[in-house]
């Protein structure tokens with residue numbers, strides 16, 4: 858938690874109980890959508906509005922404290938920024954998990970072939986998880 862206090866301060870964001878509460882919920886759940894987060898946050902901060910939550914999340918994405926994981930055909934999830942990684946999502950239970958996989962060689966090949974300079978190489982693989990198979 859001290860880490861977050863430091864990071865918030867570093868980016869001139871006020872350290873509020875709400876922001877710390879939001880961060881700790883996201884950390885505990887790993888990946889969470891705004892809607893799920895809203896339900897969880899309201900248990901501790903019953904007066905928080907969805908608009909305030911969005912504003913806080915957007916701030917924290919801007920300062921690179923949180924990362925948005927865009928889900929194909931689904932709602933974005935948010936996670937605490939850590940080392941770059943990919944994701945896999947189960948089509949049956951909608952579980953989202955981290956996938957430690959280096960895309961460096963794929964991105965390099967794609968860049969060579971197309972001439973593009975890629976700055977976003979987020980990968981979300983979808984399928985059926987072992988539990989749902």
Ligand SMILES: [Zn+2]
Nearest residue numbers: 947950986989
């Ligand atoms: Zn599943």
Ligand SMILES: [Zn+2]
Nearest residue numbers: 936944954955
């Ligand atoms: Zn992740």
